[in-house]
Amino acid sequence: MTLERLNELARSDPELDRLVDERTKEEAAKGGVIIDGQLAAAMAGDKADLRILITAPEEVRMERISQRDSISLDEAREKTVQRERAERDRYMKYYGIDVTDTAVYDVVVDSSSSTIEGVTKILKSVVKDYIAKQSRR
DSSP states (O other): OOHHHHHHHHHHOHHHHHHHHHHHHHHHHHOSOOOOSTTHHHHHGGGOSOOEEEEOOHHHHHHHHHHHHTOOHHHHHHHHHHHHHHHHHHHHHHHOOOTTOGGGOSEEEEOTTSOHHHHHHHHHHHHHHHHHHHHTO
């Protein structure tokens, strides 16, 4: 299912978002897990040990989406802006969460000037540092 189709379904059926979000909470409560998702940090709440956001400026994201999906830059921008607006509106309506607010994250990594390997190296370093600090407590 495409992101666009999933977004359409979620707009017409709020239960879809709620099911995903409840599952996120359940998995976070188990502990010892890594959860990836736009609302994962907020849904995990105090069950999350470390909240990391990987981001990039809009233009970089649009270029990546264009290349990944083999579509024009304009089409990537149009689809993405539409999807992100719908998601932002739903999350605010359902939970009062502003997904553009990065304050919930412990670490924000800008991936725009790095390769996947470079971002992985940064993330490994952050996690190693976190684990080392925890073991000293």
